[in-house]
Amino acid sequence: xxxxxxxxxxxxxxxxxxxxxxxxxxxxxxxxxxxxxxxxxxxxxxxxxxxxxxxxxxxxxxxxxxxxxxxxxxxxxxxxxxxxxxxxxxxxxxxxxxxxxxxxxxxxxxxxxxxxxxxxxxxxxxxxxxxxxxxxxxxxxxxxxxxxxxxxxxxxxxxxxxxxxxxx
Amino acid sequence: xxxxxxxxxxxxxxxxxxxxxxxxxxxxxxxxxxxxxxxxxxxxxxxxxxxxxxxxxxxxxxxxxxxxxxxxxxxxxxxxxxxxxxxxxxxxxxxxxxxxxxxxxxxxxxxxxxxxxxxxxxxxxxxxxxxxxxxxxxxxxxxxxxxxxxxxxxxxxxxxxxxxxxxx
DNA sequence: CACCAATGTTTGGTGCACAAATCCATTGTG
DNA sequence: CACAATGGATTTGTGCACCAAACATTGGTG
Numbered sequence: 001x002x003x004x005x006x007x008x009x010x011x012x013x014x015x016x017x018x019x020x021x022x023x024x025x026x027x028x029x030x031x032x033x034x035x036x037x038x039x040x041x042x043x044x045x046x047x048x049x050x051x052x053x054x055x056x057x058x059x060x061x062x063x064x065x066x067x068x069x070x071x072x073x074x075x076x077x078x079x080x081x082x083x084x085x086x087x088x089x090x091x092x093x094x095x096x097x098x099x100x101x102x103x104x105x106x107x108x109x110x111x112x113x114x115x116x117x118x119x120x121x122x123x124x125x126x127x128x129x130x131x132x133x134x135x136x137x138x139x140x141x142x143x144x145x146x147x148x149x150x151x152x153x154x155x156x157x158x159x160x161x162x163x164x165x166x167x168x
Numbered sequence: 169x170x171x172x173x174x175x176x177x178x179x180x181x182x183x184x185x186x187x188x189x190x191x192x193x194x195x196x197x198x199x200x201x202x203x204x205x206x207x208x209x210x211x212x213x214x215x216x217x218x219x220x221x222x223x224x225x226x227x228x229x230x231x232x233x234x235x236x237x238x239x240x241x242x243x244x245x246x247x248x249x250x251x252x253x254x255x256x257x258x259x260x261x262x263x264x265x266x267x268x269x270x271x272x273x274x275x276x277x278x279x280x281x282x283x284x285x286x287x288x289x290x291x292x293x294x295x296x297x298x299x300x301x302x303x304x305x306x307x308x309x310x311x312x313x314x315x316x317x318x319x320x321x322x323x324x325x326x327x328x329x330x331x332x333x334x335x336x
Numbered sequence: 337c338a339c340c341a342a343t344g345t346t347t348g349g350t351g352c353a354c355a356a357a358t359c360c361a362t363t364g365t366g
Numbered sequence: 367c368a369c370a371a372t373g374g375a376t377t378t379g380t381g382c383a384c385c386a387a388a389c390a391t392t393g394g395t396g
């Protein structure tokens with residue numbers, strides 16, 4: 001790492017004149033989607049013994065923090081479409097980690113609650129973050145820095161939501 | 169039981185003792201998938217006038233760099249499964265940006281070539297990187313730094329591919 | 337009380353993404 | 367030449383992910 005931007009001064013004119021702005025390798029969007037797919041792929045063998053996919057793991061994390069959750073609340077915490085979560089939660093129900101009941105005070109909304117099995121799974125899941133840090137070869141500080149950077153990107157992307165269809 | 173690994177060395181002891189390692193908000197994997205989805209979402213309104221989805225845009229970038237490409241080559245450059253690309257490329261053919269012919273010297277492999285329309289699209293696409301930088305409010309250095317960080321994550325994730333199913 | 341708007345969930349449609357199985361042209365090897 | 371083995375592409379199956387439309391329950395309001 002260690003920024004080599006020593007002689008950053010004035011864009012080092014000649015240096016970057018040949019760069020194609022449409023070059024695939026230089027696209028941040030490509031790098032970030034690859035990184036995301038790579039991380040999810042790295043989780044796969046670790047989550048597999050728990051019978052969880054990565055998005056399912058995130059749902060379980062949310063439920064371990066607070067258990068009766070509505071679909072809407074879950075959707076907002078995970079920043080995922082309700083239409084995405086609905087079948088996903090059903091799959092988690094069919095593997096036995098949660099139950100989908102209706103909230104007594106408002107029959108419109110779901111009350112998604114952990115089963116005993118789902119609650120018990122948390123013990124085994126405790127090991128996941130450590131295993132992943134080790135597998136990826138990151139220390140606590142790397143994790144912190146990466147997390148901060150990603151949250152900044154999330155922020156930027158969210159802020160840019162306003163812009164309607166661009167005219168090109 | 170002995171889990172809590174005490175106040176290990178330089179972990180700023182008291183400061184982070186209450187942190188739940190399974191807290192959703194602290195998961196890097198969550199941050200990175202959110203960031204990725206956010207970025208792709210930010211591209212959507214910009215690519216829509218070009219009738220391209222984000223993965224399709226990446227395919228076009230690859231083809232603008234080198235035009236007759238086989239599916240295998242494309243798959244390796246984009247780090248995407250051939251099974252993912254096959255239908256995607258067909259969709260790009262049906263929108264008229266490319267043609268899928270067979271390589272004359274080896275009838276097994278595809279020769280994916282740009283059509284005139286596909287080649288012409290590059291002109292309009294020139295504007296995309298600038299528009300996106302502006303929409304996201306990033307300057308050239310931000311982009312460089314983010315790109316470098318993501319490539320490092322790609323690297324780490326790729327390196328960790330070895331590890332078989334973890335036993336938890 | 338009946339109707340209407342708001343809220344939460346579900347459904348349908350399109351498009352990734354990966355893994356495994358299949359198909360087919362090519363390239364050995366006997 | 368015949369016949370395996372290989373290698374590239376496609377298909378199939380499962381599971382996200384988003385959008386828009388349909389649906390149902392609530393909660394007003396005339």
